[in-house]
Amino acid sequence: MEKFEVTILGCGSAVPNARHMTTSQLVNVHDKIFMVDCGEGTQTQIWRMGARVSALKHIFISHAHGDHFFGLLPLVSSLSLMLCRTDDLHIWIPAEMQELLERCFSRWCYLPFTVVFHGIDPTRRAVLVDEKEFTVETVPLNHCVPCCGFLFSEKPKPPVLLPERCKAAGIPPRQFGKIKAGADWTLADGSVVPNSALTTPSDFVPRRYAYCSDTAYYPAVIPQIEGVDLLYHEATFVTADEQKATFAFHSTAAQAAAIARDAHVGRLAIGHYSIRYTGEDELLAEARQVFANTVAAQEGMVLEV
Numbered sequence: 001m002e003k004f005e006v007t008i009l010g011c012g013s014a015v016p017n018a019r020h021m022t023t024s025q026l027v028n029v030h031d032k033i034f035m036v037d038c039g040e041g042t043q044t045q046i047w048r049m050g051a052r053v054s055a056l057k058h059i060f061i062s063h064a065h066g067d068h069f070f071g072l073l074p075l076v077s078s079l080s081l082m083l084c085r086t087d088d089l090h091i092w093i094p095a096e097m098q099e100l101l102e103r104c105f106s107r108w109c110y111l112p113f114t115v116v117f118h119g120i121d122p123t124r125r126a127v128l129v130d131e132k133e134f135t136v137e138t139v140p141l142n143h144c145v146p147c148c149g150f151l152f153s154e155k156p157k158p159p160v161l162l163p164e165r166c167k168a169a170g171i172p173p174r175q176f177g178k179i180k181a182g183a184d185w186t187l188a189d190g191s192v193v194p195n196s197a198l199t200t201p202s203d204f205v206p207r208r209y210a211y212c213s214d215t216a217y218y219p220a221v222i223p224q225i226e227g228v229d230l231l232y233h234e235a236t237f238v239t240a241d242e243q244k245a246t247f248a249f250h251s252t253a254a255q256a257a258a259i260a261r262d263a264h265v266g267r268l269a270i271g272h273y274s275i276r277y278t279g280e281d282e283l284l285a286e287a288r289q290v291f292a293n294t295v296a297a298q299e300g301m302v303l304e305v
């Protein structure tokens, strides 16, 4: 099975503290590395964990709050200093941030590679990356500034070729590639052997990972993330502080779990913990009362999708 996993670099909110760094993750899809958010100290976490970022090609920023992007400039600067990077780097940010960030980069970063900025509209669902084996798309959320999550989805595998059937139909091996790609085969008498008689459906079940960054409780997200294998959802507050959550456009742990339950996800990881709490036990207990298969994200945790 190809690799599909999430490494938590930071899962706290607001400011780094002794327990948590601010938000950032690495998502490895088939050994292609993506970064989701880049809070302050992200590069420290990378070097400390020995995380592999030489193949990092895309960074996705969910919204213009510092605890999700203040680590961007130092990290990108260090990619050239530490790794002698020369490949292009694509940074996907809400469109409102693009001009200012471009100016910051051109003024203060001296890079031997090109940074390609892509302004995104967080209010709309859109495919940002479309690779042969997977896609990455935006997940519109409900925060006090334009904000979106990101959905990583493997594509279904093509049908598996049945060589014996192909040989029996007189198909030369050099044509097998076309059959694998879905073509039918026409016999000498003009009759057609359908592709379905020459192949069998793959037993591969595509996996999906949804990252829901800062958001108020927002059931409108459910149709898009329905049935994902792994959901990371912010859970900044406990239920006793639900009013604070509503005021700040954040979620409680129970609300995150309700989204997981109602979207029938496989597993939930909660994060983005408020610095007012001294641990995650209460958040985790409240989430598990609603959705049992929940883990509390921690720095260094690797979650398989």
Ligand SMILES: [Zn+2]
Residues within 6 Å of the ligand: 063, 065, 143, 214
């Ligand atoms: Zn925020």
